[in-house]
Structures are given as C-alpha cells and as structure tokens.
Amino acid sequence: MPLFWRIFLLNAVVFVTATALLLGPVTVSTPVLVTEAVILAVGLAAMLIANALLLRIGLAPLQRLARAMTTADLLRPGTRPAAGGHGEVAELITTFNTMLDRLEAERATSTARVLTAQESERHRIAQELHDEVGQTLTAVLLDLKHVADRAPEPVREQLHQVQETTRAGLDEIRRIARRLRPGVLEELGLTSALKSLAGEFSGPSLSVRHRIAPDLPPLSENAELVLYRVAQESLTNTARHAGAGHVTLTLERTPDAVELRVRDDGRGLGGSPEGAGIQGMRERALLIGADLALGPARDSGDGDTGGSVPARGTEVRLTVPLDPPAAATHSPAAATHHRSQ
Template sequence: MSLFWRIFLLNALVLAVATAVLLWAPVTVSVPILLTEAVVLTGGLIVMLLANAVLLRIGLAPLERLTRMMTTIDLLRPGQRLPVTGHGGIPDLLRTFNEMLDRLEAERSTSNARALSAQEAERRRIAQELHDEVGQSLTAVLLELKRVADRAPEDLLEDLGHAQETTRGSLDEVRRLARRLRPGVLEDLGLVSALTSLATEFSTHTGMTVRRRFPPGLPPLDREVELVLYRVAQEGLTNVARHAEASTAEVSLRRTADCVELRITDDGLGPGIVREGAGIRGMRERALLVGARLSIGPRPGGGTEVLLQVPVDVPSDAPSSGDRTPTGTGDRNE
C-alpha cells in the first residue's frame, strides 16, 4: 500500500469513527447551539485531531529517521544504515536509500584511491625536484660562498659567514621537506624504521618528547598499508604540534588478533579544541583506502588519542615485516 493510501485511510478511519459516534450517540444539535452541545462538539474535534496526529506520527516515524540520517550522514564514516521497517512504500524507500549509500561509499572509495595515488605521485615528483634542483643549487651557492670567503678581506668574513649559515639552514630545510614529501626510509628500510625516523625528526624539530613503542611481531604489510600507517602517524604528530599544546607524545605500533594498531597519544588539551579540518578528513580518507578504522577521542588521564586499526588476515606464525633489515626493534623510548 502506498504512503498516500495509508494516510488517506488513517484519516478516513478517524472520520468514520467520529461519524458512527454521532449517529448512535444520543447527541443532537439545536439551533442556536447550546453551550453543552458546543462543548461536546469541541471535545470530539480535539479527540479526532489527537487520534489523527498519533496515527500519522506512527506512520511517518521511519521518514523522520530517514530525514535525520540524510542530514548527518558522512561518507568518511561508512556503515551507517537505516533499519528497513514499516509498511507500504516506506521499506522500499529505506532500502533504496541504503543501496544508494552503498554505491556512494564504493564510488567514494574508488575516487579516493585515485586521488591519493595521484597525490603521492605528485609528492614524489616535488620531492625529487627539491632534491635535484633546489638542493643542488643551494649546495652550489654554499660552495661558491666558501670560495669567496677564502679570498675575501677580513671585514667581510663575518657577513659571508652569516650568508653561509643561512644557506646551510635553507639546504637542511629543503632536505627535510623532501623527506616529508617522499619518505625514502619507508621504501628502503621498512615501516618501523620510517616511524622511528619520523618521531626523531619531529622531536628535534619541535622540542617535544616523543616516545616510541614498536614491539616485534608485526605481520607482513602491503606497501599501500605501510604508506597509510606512515601518513596517518605523520598527520597525527603534526596535529599534536599545531593544536594540542602538549609536552609529550607517544607513537606505538602493535599487532592484535585481527589487525595492526597504530596509536598516537599526547598529554595536551584534548579533542574538541579544534574543529575537524582537512588534516583529519585526509586521515579518514586514507583509512578508508585500506579498509581501516580510525577513531579520535580523549585519552584517559587527559590529552588526545588517535587510533588506526588496519585489518590483517595472516597466519599467527607468519614472519614479521617490521624493518627490511635484520636489526631488531623492540620497545624504544626517546
């Protein structure tokens, strides 16, 4: 039965009951209407309106749930679906809405994969140009300043020394940017070494204490999964530096029964201080790319906790991927 006929029949039922009451009840209407008759008619009208409102509320409740879902749905948090309940055309409407969400999430995942792949390719290209073009140019400038300083008079040595230090600092910054854009250590030595290097660089650059916990036993991971874990850790530490006002952070990576967990915690202000922006949404998009679960919330004792859970399906005795070198890692703190 369509929604139109359901509403029509509900109203017809209310009117039929009211008509039957008027027909069989010992109630008459005088001209002019007496006060008691006006009270009875007004009470009957109120009862009909209330009955109609209750029946319509029950009949249209699934549509209200659909409206709330449509205003709050977020494709970066997949799996939100409405229960298919009700009668008439309402279950078909809810089922169609859920199928639409399935298609949108699949298309979003595909487009995200293409966009992130193009983004990583562009990062590699920019990092290569920074290293080959800007880095070599600054190195040439630094060597030229050294040759000029060797022949310069005494009163110019201090100025040339400042110019050399500025150029050397710019060269170090270019190299640091190139490493952030293209983590070569991730490709060469593996995820644990890359995260160790990231934490060390972050601590040196910000002055914050960064603890690392990387117990052995990680399963083999795809390059794509390793890159997602690295980028989420990178963005998580960046958010700590920008917003948390923390003095200590911790990066941990461990294996559980069915997934690999990356956890970034800090002792700062906690979540809710800053609105969710492009950085966190980028983390959610990367998590969706590998079917991972990302949660960001308060940390027990204060601060924020970022938890990324990447599902894995490997035998329990599979060899650990960890580093690509034979050196062990264990728990390490900095």
C-alpha cells in the same frame, strides 16, 4: 498498502461510522443536551486518537530516515536505517541506503585518485628539491669554500657565516624532501620510518617517544603509507597547535588489526572544527578500510606512555584491519603507489 490509502480509509471508516450514528440512534437536539455533547466529544477524541496513532506508526520510519539524513557523513560510514514501514516508506528508505552506498563508493574512488595524484606530486617535488635545488646549493657550498680558502681574514669570516647559512638551508631542503617523499619507508620499512619520523619531531620543546611492536604482520604498501602519513600529520598538528611537551607514538598488533596511537599532553581538541589535515587523515583511512578516531587522551594503564604522558591532551587512533575489504586492498592508490616505486 500505501500510507495515503491507509490514512484515507481510516478517516473514511470513522466518518462513515459517525454519519451512520447521527442518521440512526444518535441525534443532536437544539439546544444540545449534555449527553449528546459528551457522545460527540468522545467520538471526536476517538477519531483524533486513531489518526494520531496511525500517523505515528506510519511516519516513524520517516523520522528515523530524517535523522539518518542529518547525521550521514561520507567520511564516517555508519549503520544504515532499517527499511521499516510498508509500501513507499520502505521503498524510500531502501533507495536512500542504496544512494548512500553509491555515494560512499564514488567518494572512495575519487579520494583514491586525489590522494594518488597528491603522492605523485609530492614525489616529483621532492625529487626536484633533491636533484635541482639540493645540487645547486651543494655547488654553492663548494664554491664558497674555494673562495674562502683564498680570501683575506676579514672576508673569510664572513664567507664562513654565509657557508653556515647555506648549509642550514640545504639541510632544511633535505628535511622537507624527506617529509614529502618518505624514502626510508620504501627502503627500510614502516618500523624504521616511524622511528625516523619520531626523531625528526623530537627537539628541545617536544619529546617524542615511540613504542613499536616487533611482531607486526605484513601490511600492504598502501596500508604502510597510510599509517606513516597519519602519524606524520598527527605529529605535525601536535608540534604546531597542541602546545604539548611529550608525545607517545605506539604501533602494535591486536587480535584482528594493527593499531596506531599518537598521544600528546597538549591542550586538547576543545570545540574546534576539524581542519583539512584531519579530513585528509579520514580520507586516507577510508582507502584501506581503517577506522580513525580522535578524542581526549586516555590513560590506558598499559605502560605505553612511560609515565611521561598524563591522561589529558589528544589521542589519534588508527585501526587497520588485518583482512581489509577487497575494494580497499586493491584501490587505485595502492596500484599507483606501487607503480611509482
């Protein structure tokens, strides 16, 4: 029975009963006697309690639905509210769950298209940097060497300094191109790509250790790309914002998944909101049905930190299931990435 009719009929029963009692054995005197006032108060209290219980029971599913609405996040798919209640209440909850399913599917599809376009654009920019700017600077270096070999001594020293500056710019362009388009990932695989990535971020102020298990199962190209990009974004955030001195990058196999962990000893997340980089990592994780978790670094006691990372800082954990959903495995991003190679 719909909620409206249940409330209406309960009120009707209470009012009809009260009216019948007033017309029959129960009368009200003037002035009102104490016993009559007590009977009326008890009747009123019974009516209010009955209405409160019915509203509490009938509206409880709506309260759960309201909480689900306020906490719903398309980047963090969670459990759906149970379709409790009766009539239009259950229908409303079922409709809301269907709407969430549709929104998550549409978000995943649009995100796949956006990330596919982003990877294609990165590939194009990296190619142009390598073929156009890189070749131009290489030609400039050769011309400078040719001129420096024939220049007098005072000018030759200055030309050598210009050569070093140009060579440093060329190295920086090549480094940017490698980050935009992980050629080592396509050519040598995920393990070599992550080791190379850890080496790129290691320097005087930041030590990046890596522990990559040798028994990793075969992964799809899209899953390897997501793992690489999440590791890259995590190391970038650590180098720019964490103020960390040590980072540990771990990739290992669990019974039913492959898990990537990037743990640092920096200042931690604090109460800062998630930026575009973290949102991008969550969107990439959704494409392959993976779970992304960020929080304070925990000292797991498994020895993967080598004693260099204490139990503080930030940990990024990406768990990629070995049997991902079919929709994620055959996402547009995977197909387009495969065609781009």
